[in-house]
Amino acid sequence: MQLNNIGKKVLTVAALTALLSACASDNDMSSSDDMSNRGMEQTDSSVSGPGAVGTDRVDSSQLDDAPAAGTQEDLIATAGERVHFAFDSHELSFQAKSILRKQAAWLKQHSMVSVTIEGHADERGTREYNLALGQRRSTAVRNFLIAEGISGNRITATTYGKERLLDPGQTEAAHAKNRRAVTVVQ
Numbered sequence: 001m002q003l004n005n006i007g008k009k010v011l012t013v014a015a016l017t018a019l020l021s022a023c024a025s026d027n028d029m030s031s032s033d034d035m036s037n038r039g040m041e042q043t044d045s046s047v048s049g050p051g052a053v054g055t056d057r058v059d060s061s062q063l064d065d066a067p068a069a070g071t072q073e074d075l076i077a078t079a080g081e082r083v084h085f086a087f088d089s090h091e092l093s094f095q096a097k098s099i100l101r102k103q104a105a106w107l108k109q110h111s112m113v114s115v116t117i118e119g120h121a122d123e124r125g126t127r128e129y130n131l132a133l134g135q136r137r138s139t140a141v142r143n144f145l146i147a148e149g150i151s152g153n154r155i156t157a158t159t160y161g162k163e164r165l166l167d168p169g170q171t172e173a174a175h176a177k178n179r180r181a182v183t184v185v186q
Contacts, residue, residue, distance in 0.1 A: 070110040072185040079103040083141065085179045087122075090136035092144060100141060103183055104148035117141045118182045119159040122175035123168075127161060134159030141181045156186075 067073030075081055079102035083092065092100070107113060119138030121130035138157035146152050167174035 070113050070185070074110075075103070075106055075183065075185055079106045081184070082180045082182045084176060085137055085181070087175070087179065088125075088133070090133065090140045092140055096141075097144065100144050101148060104145050104150055107145065107150045107154070114154040114156070114186045116156045116158055116184045116186055117145075118164075118184060119157065119161075120164060120166075120178055120180050120182070121162050122178040123162045123165060124175065125162070127163075130161035131159050132161075134161045137179075137181045141183070 067077055072081070080099045083096035083099050085091070085096070086093070107115070117138040119134030119136070119141075121133045121137075123130075125133070135157065138159055142152070142155045142157040145155055162178070165178050166180070167177045
């Protein structure tokens, strides 16, 4: 039993010595701020290219989570996918025109992409009236994008009226969310 305890102590001391010497030779940081970063992954910016040593360590904050170019997610991230309207109106507001200019620029960059503009209304009014209003809204967006230089062959306008509410609530805030036109990548 005595030899066993001595053997354990020798192994523990050897392991601690190896650990401390590895830490000392691997890291020559001197300030206390740098010392707190020892456990974080680091990148070696001085080493790059195929076969470079140390390039397998990547800081997770540098990972690119950007959506694929030309997708609905890319449109949303770059320009926004929807514009809103005032009650019983298909007139484009200043804010809506700003979003649509960004959409037009995005569509110019992605010349092979076609889109459908979906017109929507809140639940007030008849089904037929809201379908017509949704169509006027989608057509207003389509016409604006065409005026911005996008080919009409790439843009389809359709309506859903009050059939696809975002917010079924009965408040003005809920109604405002539903009065919209949404650009959908085909």
